[in-house]
Amino acid sequence: MYEYYASEGQNPLPFALAELIDNSLSATSRNIGVRRIQIKLLFDETQGKPAVAVIDNGRGMTSKQLNNWAVYRLSKFTRQGDFESDHSGYVRPVPVPRSLNSDISYFGVGGKQAVFFVGQSARMISKPADSQDVHELVLSKEDFEKKEKNKEAIYSGYIRNRKPSDSVHITNDEERFLHNLIIEEKEKDSFTAVVITGVQPEHIQYLKNYFHLWTRQLAHIYHYYIHGPKGNEIRTSKEVEPFNNIDIEISMFEKGKVPKIVNLREIQDDMQTLYVNTAADSFEFKAHVEGDGVVEGIIRYHPFLYDRETYPDDPCFPSKLKDEDDDDDCFILEKAARGKRPIFECFWNGRLIPYTSVEDFDWCTPPKKRGLAPIECYNRISGALFTNDKFQVSTNKLTFMDLELKLKDKNTLFTRILNGQEQRMKIDREFALWLKDCHEKYDKQIKFTLFKGIITRPDLPSKKQGPWATYAAIEWDGKIYKAGQLVGITYCHFFNNNLI
Ligand SMILES: Nc1ncnc2c1ncn2[C@@H]1O[C@H](COP(=O)(O)OP(=O)(O)OP(=O)(O)O)[C@@H](O)[C@H]1O
Ligand SMILES: [Mg+2]
Numbered sequence: 001m002y003e004y005y006a007s008e009g010q011n012p013l014p015f016a017l018a019e020l021i022d023n024s025l026s027a028t029s030r031n032i033g034v035r036r037i038q039i040k041l042l043f044d045e046t047q048g049k050p051a052v053a054v055i056d057n058g059r060g061m062t063s064k065q066l067n068n069w070a071v072y073r074l075s076k077f078t079r080q081g082d083f084e085s086d087h088s089g090y091v092r093p094v095p096v097p098r099s100l101n102s103d104i105s106y107f108g109v110g111g112k113q114a115v116f117f118v119g120q121s122a123r124m125i126s127k128p129a130d131s132q133d134v135h136e137l138v139l140s141k142e143d144f145e146k147k148e149k150n151k152e153a154i155y156s157g158y159i160r161n162r163k164p165s166d167s168v169h170i171t172n173d174e175e176r177f178l179h180n181l182i183i184e185e186k187e188k189d190s191f192t193a194v195v196i197t198g199v200q201p202e203h204i205q206y207l208k209n210y211f212h213l214w215t216r217q218l219a220h221i222y223h224y225y226i227h228g229p230k231g232n233e234i235r236t237s238k239e240v241e242p243f244n245n246i247d248i249e250i251s252m253f254e255k256g257k258v259p260k261i262v263n264l265r266e267i268q269d270d271m272q273t274l275y276v277n278t279a280a281d282s283f284e285f286k287a288h289v290e291g292d293g294v295v296e297g298i299i300r301y302h303p304f305l306y307d308r309e310t311y312p313d314d315p316c317f318p319s320k321l322k323d324e325d326d327d328d329d330c331f332i333l334e335k336a337a338r339g340k341r342p343i344f345e346c347f348w349n350g351r352l353i354p355y356t357s358v359e360d361f362d363w364c365t366p367p368k369k370r371g372l373a374p375i376e377c378y379n380r381i382s383g384a385l386f387t388n389d390k391f392q393v394s395t396n397k398l399t400f401m402d403l404e405l406k407l408k409d410k411n412t413l414f415t416r417i418l419n420g421q422e423q424r425m426k427i428d429r430e431f432a433l434w435l436k437d438c439h440e441k442y443d444k445q446i447k448f449t450l451f452k453g454i455i456t457r458p459d460l461p462s463k464k465q466g467p468w469a470t471y472a473a474i475e476w477d478g479k480i481y482k483a484g485q486l487v488g489i490t491y492c493h494f495f496n497n498n499l500i
Contacts, residue, residue: 013203014214015354015398016117018221019110020054020194021248022351022397025225027058027192029102034245041207041252047177050204052118052196055181060128060190063135063159069111069124070139070157097229098296098386100350107395111194116141120198125182129190133161140198164188207252211260213316215250219264221352222248223272224386226265231276234268271345274312275382278302280442283434284417285427289406293390297344299364299383301435302337303442304376307477311337311380336379344383346400348393356400358385358407363414363428372436377443381435447475
């Protein structure tokens, strides 16, 4: 299992937590009011041994379903034969923008993989709306081993049925935090709580020390679920949004400290939020892949503004470029904005698949011959791809299996989407024109400020005499220069004073 999560230099722990959030998103998909998902890191030793709890107000599980939870690879597809009310046959979700269909329970492995990656034991507590009783099941590695030795059925477990808020069965002092969790059941019609104990010490250290980092990663993974199909457009006016009913709240409790609590929606510096808010314009497209595969795509333009690129850097993993100290006095040409990063991040059923990215498509790479827009403009774009469920992902939801292959198939058809309409013109041409337009409209070396008025200039040929806008100052590289001010301009290897 450790191999299973083995990953590209990143700690996979946030992705294990994501599996439990996936389950909660699926479980709350039919909620009428708010969809509440809480991740509680119970690290206060005065309350017992460290634990991680994921709690949602979703539909809950019957005792049969709870038993099924524990069965490896029993998914909604393989369950079709059972006649439990909501498992009588799998129905594909209807298409929705960005495929935000909450249908992210897939293989029947995620929850189990995740809990035993995080810790040694899991207590599942669940109540469906039409049940008087709460169902509880405890699975532990130790127990599996014992059963295996005794040649008993390994996954058969004992399910306890009890009244909501009744915690008399919790006699173990190491789990006394459970009393508080269980008391809260009173207010809930239906819910599921996954409580992981025996949390690996290195995970506890990571969760404590890198709280800022992994909460941003989760905000990134679920960006479009939290903020809706347009993403987190930071607005000044408070408009009512149809997409703000998913509350994913992370809280960490430590002895003698104020609890750290963050709602993922409040995070304003996850990568998608940065992309959305530094973009001056966007180019939307759709790809039709053989066999019902549909991919929605967006490319965003991050202009060159006032002497610097606005393409955002990842605050959690800053690119090396910035650290290089340029103590040289020479003017250094701005390096390519995107650097070596691929253009596209990839989302499956609305959630990020973190280890897959797509470098580019042939219609958005710099042309061999001189194009319509300067070459550097091709480095000012970021993008996202949103696939539906017709694309395969690995069972740990870390990588796509065949996305790039399918997209680059010669039969894949790309079209630009403008104002919701598919455009007829070839996408190469549409893209080149859009990029040229972005360059002309948005890339600006210097910011002109203190507008003085419009003038005509009789010194110029008649066609070019007006209108001319005049300004009293410029802002350049963070400094303001006013008309009439004496400035020094430093060039490489020689100096030159000028009056402007
Ligand atoms: N929070 C929850 N609320 C209600 N039912 C749940 C919850 N978590 C899991 N389940 C049920 O347990 C099943 C097994 O979950 P598990 O995460 O192990 O696999 P899966 O979600 O079906 O597939 P995947 O491998 O994609 O995660 C789910 O299909 C779902 O029916
Ligand atoms: Mg799952």
